[in-house]
Amino acid sequence: MVTSAxxxxxxxxxxxxxxxxxxxxxxxxxxxxxxxxxxxxxVVALKVMHRHLAEDPDFVARFHREAKSAARLTHPHVVAVYDQGTAAGLIYLAMEYVPGRNLRDVIHQFGPLSGEQALVMLEPVLEGLAAAHAAGFVHRDIKPENVLISDDGRVKVADFGLARALSTNNTSATTGLIIGTVAYLSPEQVEHGDADGRSDVYAAGILLYEMVTGDVPHDGDSPLAVAYKHVNSDVPSPSRSRAGIPPEIDALVVTATRRDPKLRYQRAIDFLADVRRVRTTLPPARPFTDSRATLVVDSTAAAGSGRRKNGPPPGQGRKQAPVPPSRASGPLPVAHPRRRRRLTITALIALTVAVAAFGGWDLAVGQASFIAAPTVVGLTQSEAEQVLASAGLTLTVTDTAFSEDVAADLIVSSDPAPGFDVREGGSVGVVLSRGPERFAVPDVRGLSAADAAAEITGAGLTVGASKQSFDDTVAAGKVTETDPAIGAEVKRDTTVDIVVSKGAKPVPLPDVVGRKAGAAKRILSGLGLDVSADSKFSEAVAKGEVISMSPKAGTVVSSGSRVSIVTSKGPPPVTVPNLIDSPKSRAISDLKRLGLKARVLEAEATPLDRVYSQDPPAGTQIPKGSAVTIRII
Structure with missing residues (x-):
């Protein structure tokens, strides 16, 4: 339910x-x-943390840590993280906006997918996961809602906001917290809350199962019941739920979802290799056709079959070009049906003249033969050369260009464009991608604002706002950090804000004398102070309470300064005297003088009225006020 807030x-x-x-x-x-x-x-996707979570410092710290981690991950099949910040009590994350739909929508609309269709979807997901795992990240929440398919057919893995760096030392940050959706949780996540790359492999296996069957393998009346099945039941072969699923798909699912992580694919890239191998044994994937008459197909099934511009009409010397091979890192092509347009009288006349002129030229040079230019965008140069050679064409690299969408060394565009006419034996010009143009934010920590601005401008970036903040480690007037962060790879002319130190924050010391030691330490540490503690015996101050502090309360110190406190160990211990053979009255008096109590045990008749035994024995040190048992004979 959407709330008014x-x-x-x-x-x-x-x-x-x-x-x-x-x-x-x-x-x-x-x-x-x-x-x-x-x-x-x-346009971006802006993820705003719920306000009740924004008030929890632990959640806020985890949110910022994960945002910074996710921003380091860049891959064509991973939704990019651009920015994070805090404003007016809101904690937000700015991410790449992917217009389109998610895999859940595709499953709902088209029902169970064929094995070939499912692998077309799964392959880019595994590519994104393999890149993330290689960079030290685990997604922890792979599910159809987090697999986005853009309107132009690209597949991207979303929401690495819950990812945690494998190399982190802060293991307490998520201790006891199970992050993920129960239908896709691996057994180790359920049992221990632990996750590594193999946990994502397990979830990807469940994803494949759901794509080909239309349902998840484990269900139950409650999330706890589903989690129990993950731990205690194997994921069955998909063919047991739906007939006609190839045994190769069964094998992929069963291997990826072993309950013992050691028996699964150990890396997403291993799973990916088997997916690619299986795809070569299956027929091409059938296209998806949705209610909007949009055709979404795997590039192995793409052909230049639409109406093409220029050249002779079908049947007059035109041949069909071979279909280029699939490339998992490229988008799934989307072909939109052409809209019929009425031709005005003028347009009809112009068209008649153009056809007549073309016919005269064709007769002069002989029957020209044309084919549709194959699709080579997204391929490497060598792959494109093979595709064009099989069509009797040659390739010419005409230029290189930076591209935000096409990886380096892949083809950005071609001339003629895919589907347009090219003469048999002719050449197709291509532009190779140089990848995204990026500039690193320079390290300007410790520089003055003016020097930092010069460095930022010299790096091809734009100097933005200058903010001030207290800092315990950087001298006043020097830069402490930038936004985007130092070292971040950004586009040319990106605005870089700087934060200038105001020096250490002044802190007036609160009075913690008489407080419990633990509470006193938390108060002082929370103010950014370095607390050292000592202890001594005291008969005036209860055990565990603060006796004194230095500097004294009310003193103004700098954040990060050392504050010493002395806590009470309680009254000093008392040494039990030797009471054996002492008269009862003197023994009781001696104990009372030392601050101890006498517990007297005696029979009805005590003719000697002297101490026969004592507990504890003489020489034992016990707290003041303790009782000593004496037996009288």
Whole structure:
């Protein structure tokens, strides 16, 4: 249910940068909006943490850690993280906006997919996971909702916001917290809350099972019941739920979802290799045709079959070009049906003249033969040369260009464009990608604001706002950090804000004398102070309470300064005297003088009225006020 509080953000501008356009979705941790980045003039997905979580410092710290981690991950099949920040009590994350649908929508609309269709979807997911695992990240929540398919057919893995770096030392950050969706949780996540790359492999196996059967393998009356099945039951072969599934698909699912992580694919790239091998044994995937008459197909099934521009009509010397091989890293082509347009009288006349002129030229040079230019965009140069050679064409590299969408050394565009006419034996010009143009934010920590600005400008970037902040380690007037962060790879002319130190924050010392030692330490540490503690015996101050502090309460010190406290160990211990053979009255008096109590045991008749035994024995040290048992004979 969408709440009025969530809708209230629509139309607002967050952090003077992100204009909220529309509500997209609500999740367990945050609400996602479509927003316009006013600084870079681009549409982003803005993930805003729920307000009750934003008030929890542990959640906020985890959110910021994961955002910074996810921002380091760049891959064509992973949704990019652009920015993170805090404004007006809101904690937000700016991410790549992917217009389209998710895999859940595809499964609902088309029902169970064929094995070939499912592998077309799974292959780019595994490519993204393999890259993430190689960089030290685990997704922890692979499910159909987190697999996005853009309107132009690209597949991307979303929501690495819950990812945790494998190399982190802060293991307490998520201790006891199971992150993920129960239908896709691996047994080790359920039992121990632990996850590594093999946990993502397990979830990807469940994803494949669901794509080909239309349902998840384990269900139950409650999430706990489903989690129990993950731990205690094997994932069955998909063919047991739906007939006609190839045994190769069964083998992929069973291997990926072994309950023992050691028996699964050990890496996403191993799973990916088997998926690619199985795809070569299966027929080409059938296209998906949705209600909007949009055709979404795997590139192995793409052919230049639409109406083509220029050249002779079908049947006059035109031959069909071979279909280029699939490339998993490229988009799934989307072909939109051409709209019929009425031709005006003028257009008809022009068309008649053009056809007549073409016919005269054709007769002059002989019957020309044309084919549709094959699709080579997204291929390497060598792959494109093979595709063109099989069509009797040659390749010419005409230029190189930076590209935000096409990886380096792959083809960005071709001339003629795919599907347009090219003369048999002719040449197709291509532009090779140089990858995204990126500039690293320079390390300007410790520089003055003026020097930092010069460094940023010299790096091809734009100097943005200058903010001030207290800092315990950087001298006043020097730069402490930048936004985007130092070392981040950004586009040319990206605005870089700097934070200048105001020096250590002044802190007036609160009075912690008389407080419990633990509470006193938390108060002082929370103010950014370095606390050292000592202890001594005291008869005036109860055990565990603060006796004194230095510097004294009310003193103004700098953040990070050392504050010493002395806590009470309680009264000093008392040494039990030797009471054996002492008269009863003197023994009791001696104990009372030392602050001890006498517990007297005696028979009805005590003719000697002296101490026969004592407990504890003489020389034992016991707390003041303790009792000593004496036996009288």
């Amino acid at each position: 969530q809708e209230a953000l629509v139309g607002q501008t967050i952090d003077e940068r992100y204009q909220v356009l529309a509500l997209l979705a609500r999740g367990g941790m945050a609400t996602v909006y479509q927003a316009l980045d006013l600084r870079l003039d681009r």
